[in-house]
């Protein structure tokens with residue numbers, strides 16, 4: 419383990435264009451469950467993820483999603499970024515890391531201080547009316563959801579948080595691909611690389627690939643420089659940054 423960490427440290431020290439891809443595993447120690455995965459949804463109270471994030475179903479009846487969103491907001495109260503988030507923000511500040519590409523919708527990278535973040539699946543930080551396009555911020559959505567149980571615009575239209583649903587295109591994939599190609603070090607943090615199109619990104623880089631993920635990862639071992647099946651916080655704690 420020590421040897422692997424030293425090797426990882428050396429890779430980070432020698433890299434100039436680090437790209438990080440983060441998944442649910444970077445936020446679980448902050449108390450945010452992997453709610454797009456079925457296991458996480460169940461732990462929240464038996465939400466069917468396909469129904470929760472189905473755009474057609476939402477347009478027909480948004481109440482199921484709003485019920486889920488309220489539970490998510492309760493979990494979200496007082497949540498703080500993890501050491502993994504802080505680590506990436508610090509690498510960006512030092513000019514080593516160019517972008518964080520995330521599959522998460524929790525906004526914790528920005529909360530940790532990361533500036534260049536591509537949120538492939540969107541986030542709760544904003545929302546918009548499906549009828550007139552009016553944009554709403556997180557605070558309005560939080561307050562309104564908790565007070566009235568749903569989100570309606572002045573015009574009567576439904577307000578949908580800017581989270582990517584099944585059946586909607588992901589956000590920023592072209593930019594994510596461009597960065598991935600440029601990377602000299604590609605860090606995968608807390609993703610099992612099973613959800614497309616994020617899962618293809620580490621294949622695009624000619625740089626080294628390092629995976630830190632507790633659990634299985636669908637990436638060929640021989641293509642990765644380092645694979646650490648370990649807790650992200652405990653790994654970054656042992657690095658200098």
Ligand SMILES: [Zn+2]
Pocket residue numbers: 547548549550551552571572573574575
């Ligand atoms: Zn409206």
